[in-house]
Amino acid sequence: MIDLANTTPDLTAFTDQVVIEASTATTATLNALEPHVFGDTNIVFTARYAPVTAATNTWTITTLGGATDGLTFFDTMNSGTVTITTSTTHFLPTTAATYNFTWGPTGSVATWTLDGTSRPLVAKEIGGFTIWVPRELTDEEKAEEAVRQAEYRRHMEEERLARKLADEKAEVLLRRFLNPKQRAELDEFGYFHVWARDGFKYRITRNYGHNVARVDPETDKLLKRFCVVPKVSIPSPDRLLAHKLLLESDVERFIKIANVADA
Amino acid sequence: MTMAANLEQMAASDAHELSIMDGSGDSKITWTAGDEIAIENARRSFAYFQEQGYTAFRVDGPDGGIGEPMTEFDPSAEQVVFIPPMQAG
Numbered sequence: 001m002i003d004l005a006n007t008t009p010d011l012t013a014f015t016d017q018v019v020i021e022a023s024t025a026t027t028a029t030l031n032a033l034e035p036h037v038f039g040d041t042n043i044v045f046t047a048r049y050a051p052v053t054a055a056t057n058t059w060t061i062t063t064l065g066g067a068t069d070g071l072t073f074f075d076t077m078n079s080g081t082v083t084i085t086t087s088t089t090h091f092l093p094t095t096a097a098t099y100n101f102t103w104g105p106t107g108s109v110a111t112w113t114l115d116g117t118s119r120p121l122v123a124k125e126i127g128g129f130t131i132w133v134p135r136e137l138t139d140e141e142k143a144e145e146a147v148r149q150a151e152y153r154r155h156m157e158e159e160r161l162a163r164k165l166a167d168e169k170a171e172v173l174l175r176r177f178l179n180p181k182q183r184a185e186l187d188e189f190g191y192f193h194v195w196a197r198d199g200f201k202y203r204i205t206r207n208y209g210h211n212v213a214r215v216d217p218e219t220d221k222l223l224k225r226f227c228v229v230p231k232v233s234i235p236s237p238d239r240l241l242a243h244k245l246l247l248e249s250d251v252e253r254f255i256k257i258a259n260v261a262d263a
Numbered sequence: 264m265t266m267a268a269n270l271e272q273m274a275a276s277d278a279h280e281l282s283i284m285d286g287s288g289d290s291k292i293t294w295t296a297g298d299e300i301a302i303e304n305a306r307r308s309f310a311y312f313q314e315q316g317y318t319a320f321r322v323d324g325p326d327g328g329i330g331e332p333m334t335e336f337d338p339s340a341e342q343v344v345f346i347p348p349m350q351a352g
Contacts, residue, residue: 162287169288177344179326209352227352230284231316234347238284242346245320245330259351 163235170235177241194244196251204243206236210261212243212254222263228254279338281305283312283345294338302338309336309343316348 137145175183182192191205193215201217210225228246230239246254281292292308294301309319313334320330321340333343 166286166288170284173282173284173289173344177322177328177330228349229352230346231348231350233286234284235286235288238288238346241344242284242349245322245344245346246318246349248329249320249332257349257351 166235167237170237170241174237174241177244192244194247196247196254197249198251200251202247202251204240204247206240208236210259211240212247212258213263225261225263226255226258227261228258279305279341279343281308281343281345283308283317284347289344296338305338306336309345312345317345318348320344320346 175186178186178192182194185192186206191203194202194204196202200214200223203213203215203220203222205211205213210227212226212228213222214224214226215222228243230242234242243254277295279294279296282289283292292305294305313319319333321333321337321343322328322330323341330344333340
């Protein structure tokens with residue numbers, strides 16, 4: 001078994017497109033810089049793919065000879081797992097994405113296709129693994145890639161600005177519905193408190209996971225933590241406001257929805 | 264314009280506002296008393312987002328009034344906020 005925990009293949013040159021073929025029945029998580037071992041059935045790796053410019057871009061993964069044993073596709077952007085058939089096409093998000101793939105020893109990747117253009121893979125031996133990477137581009141392809149990358153960088157900058165504006169707008173909405181004490185708490189500590197109709201005091205923080213806590217009203221000791229997230233993407237301040245509105249008006253519903261953890 | 268100025272302007276113009284949380288922060292639909300076309304537009308939007316699983320809260324008054332769940336559109340509401348469907352994280 002290959003001990004990926006003690007293997008640090010230099011994949012930095014391939015952080016945009018990396019395909020790794022398991023040479024033995026090994027389970028490992030391998031991302032571009034930090035591999036780990038965690039079992040012995042399947043190999044898991046993470047591929048980072050960035051240069052996409054439109055939501056209609058697709059990525060097709062095709063197995064060699066139709067081998068599909070144990071081959072699955074986990075899309076971390078959409079929290080979904082898809083079992084690969086002989087060929088599976090996935091729509092890419094327009095933001096930078098990280099994809100995790102899992103496949104068994106009989107599964108391997110034959111082609112990497114983007115926008116209908118197949119990129120033949122070439123094998124590189126790195127750290128005991130066969131790393132399949134897209135072959136060297138021709139000058140013409142490099143020029144096309146440079147244009148694509150420039151467009152991608154422009155797109156990413158536009159997205160960054162849009163997210164910044166959305167955050168600012170959501171912050172205004174949040175603060176409009178906070179009282180002066182809550183606004184002061186948020187400014188000083190990064191959280192504010194609300195009183196729910198169950199008689200408890202709740203702390204809402206800017207953290208992402210389990211960011212709502214039931215606190216002892218006298219000591220402010222944390223008693224329970226709750227995680228409730230929107231089903232659609234909204235800026236973080238909107239999420240805080242949604243928590244506030246739910247807690248103050250319908251705390252039973254909030255708790256029923258929530259993933260609850262001890263403090 | 265400051266937030267306080269915004270609120271003063273709303274009060275002065277008797278503007279009512281429906282805010283729907285979305286990826287851009289929020290989208291707003293406004294109306295004033297007597298503007299039947301704008302009110303009907305707000306009413307239809309209210310019904311649409313309810314159907315999509317959004318929850319409406321009515322928040323009247325300045326400085327962080329506690330929101331009340333709102334199941335039917337009421338044009339007298341000063342401010343209405345729609346939050347998206349929620350799930351365990």
